[in-house]
Amino acid sequence: TQLLEQSPQFLSIQEGENLTVYCNSSSVFSSLQWYRQEPGEGPVLLVTVVTGGEVKKLKRLTFQFGDARKDSSLHITAAQPGDTGLYLCAGPLMGATNKLIFGTGTLLAVQP
Amino acid sequence: DTGVSQDPRHKITKRGQNVTFRCDPISEHNRLYWYRQTLGQGPEFLTYFQNEAQLEKSRLLSDRFSAERPKGSFSTLEIQRTEQGDSAMYLCASSLAVGARAFFGQGTRLTVV
Numbered sequence: 271t272q273l274l275e276q277s278p279q280f281l282s283i284q285e286g287e288n289l290t291v292y293c294n295s296s297s298v299f300s301s302l303q304w305y306r307q308e309p310g311e312g313p314v315l316l317v318t319v320v321t322g323g324e325v326k327k328l329k330r331l332t333f334q335f336g337d338a339r340k341d342s343s344l345h346i347t348a349a350q351p352g353d354t355g356l357y358l359c360a361g362p363l364m365g366a367t368n369k370l371i372f373g374t375g376t377l378l379a380v381q382p
Numbered sequence: 383d384t385g386v387s388q389d390p391r392h393k394i395t396k397r398g399q400n401v402t403f404r405c406d407p408i409s410e411h412n413r414l415y416w417y418r419q420t421l422g423q424g425p426e427f428l429t430y431f432q433n434e435a436q437l438e439k440s441r442l443l444s445d446r447f448s449a450e451r452p453k454g455s456f457s458t459l460e461i462q463r464t465e466q467g468d469s470a471m472y473l474c475a476s477s478l479a480v481g482a483r484a485f486f487g488q489g490t491r492l493t494v495v
Binding site for chain 2: 310318369
C-alpha cells in the first residue's frame with residue numbers, strides 16, 4: 271500500500287488546456303514537495319509547501335497543501351508541451367523527517 | 383558541475399553477476415539517500431546515510447544489496463547475484479540536513495538480462 275497516492279496516473283491533454291493532479295494520503299506530512307522528472311533524469315524540485323492550507327504559485331503552476339496536511343494538489347493553467355513529464359509529490363512523515371516518501375507519480379503528456 | 387553525480391549512467395548485466403554503482407553527492411551535504419524507481423512509478427526509498435553512518439535500510443534492501451559511504455563523501459551501492467527484478471533506475475540524492483532540500487542525481491539505469 272502506497273502512503274501517497276496520486277491521481278490521475280496518466281494524463282494526455284492538448285496544449286492550452288488546464289489540469290489538476292492530486293496527491294492524497296491518510297498520514298500527516300510535515301511538508302510536501304512536488305517534483306518533475308524527465309525521461310532518463312532525476313527528479314527536480316518544483317516547490318515545497320509547509321503550512322496546512324498554504325497555496326504557492328510558480329508561473330502557471332499552483333500548488334496547494336491541504337488544511338490537515340494529508341493531501342496536496344498541483345494545478346497547471348494553459349499547459350504547454352514543455353510541461354510534459356512525470357510529476358511526483360513527496361514528503362517526510364510528521365515525526366519521521368529522515369527520508370522522503372514519494373507518491374505513485376502522474377505521467378503528463380501535453381500534445382502540441 | 384557541483385550537482386550530484388552518478389556513475390555509470392547505464393549498466394546492462396547478465397543475471398547472477400554483481401554490479402556496483404557510485405554516487406558523488408554535493409560536497410558539503412552530509413545526508414545521502416538511495417532510491418529505486420521502476421518505469422512510470424515514484425522512487426522507493428532504499429537507504430540513507432548521515433556522514434558515514436548508515437542510519438536506515440528499507441525492507442526492499444535484501445541481503446544481496448549493500449551500501450557504503452566509507453569516508454562520508456561518495457557512496458557505493460552493490461547488488462550481488464543480480465536478478466531480473468533488480469532492473470530499475472537507481473537514484474542517489476543528497477541534502478545538507480534533516481528536512482532540507484534533496485538534490486537528485488541523474489540515476490543509474492540497470493538492466494538485468
